[in-house]
Amino acid sequence: MAIKVGIVGAGGMASYHYDGFTKAGARVAAMADMDTRRAEAFARVRPVERICTDLTGMLKALPDLDAVSVVTPNKFHKPLVLEALEAGKHVFCEKPPALNAGEMEQMLRASKKANRTLMFDFNNRARPESVAMMRYIREGVVGKINSAQASWVRRAGIPGFGGWFTTRALSGGGPVIDLPHMLDLALYFMDYPQPAWCLGGAFYDFMDNRAFKGPWGIPDSDTGITDVESSCHAMVTFTTGQTLMVRCSWAEFVERETVSVSFQGTKAGGKVERLFGIDGVDGTSIDSCRLFTEEYGVQVNRDISTEKDETMGRIGQAANFIETLNGAAAALNTAEEALILMKIVDAMYESAASGGPVRIP
Numbered sequence: 001m002a003i004k005v006g007i008v009g010a011g012g013m014a015s016y017h018y019d020g021f022t023k024a025g026a027r028v029a030a031m032a033d034m035d036t037r038r039a040e041a042f043a044r045v046r047p048v049e050r051i052c053t054d055l056t057g058m059l060k061a062l063p064d065l066d067a068v069s070v071v072t073p074n075k076f077h078k079p080l081v082l083e084a085l086e087a088g089k090h091v092f093c094e095k096p097p098a099l100n101a102g103e104m105e106q107m108l109r110a111s112k113k114a115n116r117t118l119m120f121d122f123n124n125r126a127r128p129e130s131v132a133m134m135r136y137i138r139e140g141v142v143g144k145i146n147s148a149q150a151s152w153v154r155r156a157g158i159p160g161f162g163g164w165f166t167t168r169a170l171s172g173g174g175p176v177i178d179l180p181h182m183l184d185l186a187l188y189f190m191d192y193p194q195p196a197w198c199l200g201g202a203f204y205d206f207m208d209n210r211a212f213k214g215p216w217g218i219p220d221s222d223t224g225i226t227d228v229e230s231s232c233h234a235m236v237t238f239t240t241g242q243t244l245m246v247r248c249s250w251a252e253f254v255e256r257e258t259v260s261v262s263f264q265g266t267k268a269g270g271k272v273e274r275l276f277g278i279d280g281v282d283g284t285s286i287d288s289c290r291l292f293t294e295e296y297g298v299q300v301n302r303d304i305s306t307e308k309d310e311t312m313g314r315i316g317q318a319a320n321f322i323e324t325l326n327g328a329a330a331a332l333n334t335a336e337e338a339l340i341l342m343k344i345v346d347a348m349y350e351s352a353a354s355g356g357p358v359r360i361p
């Protein structure tokens with residue numbers, strides 16, 4: 001019997017969830033959105049049996065759902081995830097996992113209590129470049145990763161002014177919380193070590209300048225709030241002695257939007273990167289996966305060719321959720337890892353606010 005899923009939130013990301021779930025053999029039975037016109041528009045392209053206005057109605061209408069995916073603005077992740085888990089459903093939730101580590105802790109506890117799978121859309125782990133790199137890391141080619149650099153930097157990529165993305169109460173923050181993908185990918189490559197300290201700074205430039213708006217995102221709201229950072233640069237140390245530099249921005253004077261993790265291991269270094277032609281998703285982006293090592297007394301660079309995935313692993317990660325439930329694949333990410341990630345996010349904000357180093361619990 002196919003796994004039966006309901007999606008909550010018919011916005012920009014929902015189609016990737018639908019396509020990934022169905023690719024892995026699941027059936028998307030329902031779509032819930034408080035804006036029924038959006039749910040209906042979605043269902044005209046990707047059919048579902050039921051359209052609902054909220055998760056509560058969806059759970060009532062289809063009590064035999066196996067799983068729920070949460071694709072709403074960040075503030076609603078925690079309450080919706082908790083409601084779905086308490087109803088006995090497995091949950092796939094968009095990133096960021098929650099507004100902060102405290103919320104994430106509650107979600108982790110609830111998944112354990114309900115004995116249900118809770119996974120997140122850290123889609124960059126499912127990119128062909130990351131999958132290839134992880135194989136080298138797991139096979140021991142890289143050795144121990146001493147240091148890494150995680151960057152998602154944009155030159156002009158503010159996702160709309162005054163919408164939920166730029167309203168801290170709804171989003172939890174700006175690019176630190178919106179672009180946690182490279183932080184997550186670096187931690188994944190480093191074997192998710194226990195963080196120890198964080199020291200960072202945040203900047204608030206350009207958040208009133210329309211020249212720095214991205215070519216995607218949600219419509220501007222003239223009455224809305226814009227109270228989040230435009231960039232943050234931080235360093236994180238780990239109890240293992242490893243170190244990580246994190247850069248994330250929606251708007252700062254970089255050459256162009258760059259998404260990358262580089263690392264230096266005891267046997268090889270490496271880099272997984274996407275260079276965008278223009279800010280945003282575009283067909284001219286260049287993806288690469290490279291290793292830097294030494295062989296037979298000479299320095300060697302290896303270019304690892306992988307298939308192009310314009311979705312940056314979004315369909316693959318949603319498919320992996322279903323395959324995890326089916327027992328056909330190992331989970332690409334866990335709720336325990338999400339808690340570590342959210343503790344680092346909290347520490348980046350705390351350090352930026354205090355100007356000093358923050359110990360990560």
Ligand SMILES: NC(=O)c1ccc[n+]([C@@H]2O[C@H](COP(=O)([O-])OP(=O)(O)OC[C@H]3O[C@@H](n4cnc5c(N)ncnc54)[C@H](O)[C@@H]3O)[C@@H](O)[C@H]2O)c1
Binds near residue numbers: 071
């Ligand atoms: N993984 C990625 O690459 C990626 C990219 C962009 C956004 N996201 C994440 O996806 C999530 C959604 O972003 P989006 O761009 O699709 O947003 P969006 O604003 O386009 O869509 C959100 C939808 O959720 C609906 N909604 C809000 N609260 C609801 C509730 N309580 N119940 C039912 N429906 C509700 C809204 O009406 C809207 O249709 C966010 O958490 C965001 O961070 C992930």
